[in-house]
Amino acid sequence: MNAALLQRLRMSLAQREGSTLRRKLSARSSTDARVNLADNDYLGLSRDPAVVEAGVAALHEWGASSSASPLVTGYTELHQRLEQTLATWQGYEHGLVMNTGFAANSAVLGGLPKKGDLILADRLVHASMLDGIMASGARLRRFAHNDLDALELMLHEEPALEGVIFVVTESVYSMDGDSPDLKRLASLRQRFGFCWVLDEAHATGWYGATGSGLQEEQGVFAAADIVVGTLGKGLGSQGAYVLSHAPEVRDALINFAGEFVYSTYLAPSCAAAALAAIGRVKALAVERIQLQAMSHAWRDALLDAGFAVPSGDSPIIPLILGDAEITLKYATALRAAGFMVSAIRPPTVPVRTGRIRISLRRGLMPQVLADFTAALKGVRV
Ligand SMILES: Cc1ncc(COP(=O)(O)O)c(C=O)c1O
Incomplete structure (x- = not known):
């Protein structure tokens, strides 16, 4: 290994060690009987018999892998059914399954905003959203966490733009478990005409009469322009999705998002498990x-x-x-x-x-x- 590189890696790791921030992987055993208060399987669906059975049946029918990126042969009828089910459930016309929530956020925010656009993001948005934002070339302003007065002030401050204004929030923040007032965000969107990107990762399954998320719970069903969600938390599976009212969003991701185009697609068994999980969520x-x-x-x-x-x-x-x-x-x-x-x-x-x-x-x-x-x-x- 190159000596300069090794030296650099050792120095940055030693800095983390010194500040007790060094991370270490520890493998969980399947027989660990401790009470799990750490993962995101909020509804316990990853072990739900109907969900597991659906995954197993798909393993038998489709094999262990999608074996290709989606534009080659990786996109199956199961993925198609899943994206349509997700979209209808959450009130959108168009959906696209992605491999992970991280990839979905970085694809949406790295690909749709461009130089000349402005992104107003909550200070605590997830790392995947920031990754995308940083790659987009758009100008970023961050407002204090859940402070919609601060957001409104920024919207007033900004002179008329040639470009697009994006507002980026989560519905349940991953490390704080709190939420913005989605009703107010929806009304700001009406007034100012920005494009609202909402990450519902931690709200799906937990909120709403049918469990579709916090938009449903707060009475602003399908108000955001673009929703990103994940299958790997409340839905007990793995993978993610992007929903939109405009077909162009889905088409742009299919055409331009490297995260979608150049990666082996989500395993069909995960799509099947998620489909079963949606059925269970609705019944809960x-x-x-x-x-x-x-x-x-x-x-x-x-x-x-x-x-x-x-x-x-x-x-x-x-x-x-x-x-x-x-x-x-x-x-x-x-x-x-x-x-x-x-x-x-x-x-x-x-x-x-x-x-x-x-x-x-x-x-x-x-x-x-x-x-x-x-x-x-x-x-x-
Ligand atoms: C708010 C939020 N969005 C997106 C993600 C990424 O989702 P995934 O785990 O499916 O990559 C996470 C994961 O922790 C998250 O907390």
């Missing part, structure tokens, strides 16, 4: 109300135990502990007490906001909450 209306109540109960209990957590009803509860070292100590103690948790530290979150990101799931018993708060109280830092 009563559970959704209970899940949101569970989110309130966890937050109240954590507050009672002396931890500052924000109010809300999303599946993600940030237990903000501050310092990276303290966050690691909590994570280690909680793992030893039987909980699978992950210590989220900078640069994933801002400095001094290290946290345990508690991720709720269907089927968590009240006793888990009691045991978890007892374990938390027992941590000595």
Whole structure:
């Protein structure tokens, strides 16, 4: 290996080591019996019999891989059915399945905005959105997290543009579990005519009468111009999608997005599992109300135990502990007490906001909450 490169890699890794921010992979065992409070399988669908069976049947019918990029032969009838099902469910005319949410966001935001355009993005949008934005050549302004007054001010400040204004938000923020006021965003969109790109990754399955997401829950069904979603969280599968009202968005991705064109397409078994998961999600209306109540109960209990957590009803509860070292100590103690948790530290979150990101799931018993708060109280830092 080239000596200069090795030296550079060692230096940057050593910097991370020194600041307790070094990441290490640890392989999970299929027999690990700890309570998983870290992953994104909010509805437990990755192990739902109907979902697993659909995946297995597709493995038999289609094999283990799509074996080609979509424009070659990778795009199957299953992918087509999935994109149509997703679009209809969420109120859009057009859908396109992508390999990952990361690829979907970087394709949309790297490909649609151009030099001369302006992107107004929430300060906490996901890394995949920023990756795209940085590649796009458009000018970026970031508004304070969920601060729609600040967004509105920016919209007023900007002189008339030749180019397009994009507004980029999530519906449930991945590390904070909070949400913007989508009704207000929809009305700003009406007034200012920008293109609203909304990432519903963490809301799908959890919110809305049919589980289609926060737009449905907040009464602004299909208001965003472009929705990005993932199959790998509440839908218990893997992969992602982009939905739009305009056929041109789908066509542009098919023609110009390297993430779509030059990559082996999502395995048909993942598409089949996602299709089955959508059916299950639609049937879980009563559970959704209970899940949101569970989110309130966890937050109240954590507050009672002396931890500052924000109010809300999303599946993600940030237990903000501050310092990276303290966050690691909590994570280690909680793992030893039987909980699978992950210590989220900078640069994933801002400095001094290290946290345990508690991720709720269907089927968590009240006793888990009691045991978890007892374990938390027992941590000595
Ligand atoms: C808000 C958000 N968007 C997109 C993604 C990426 O989705 P995927 O895991 O399907 O690549 C994530 C993943 O963590 C996310 O939190």
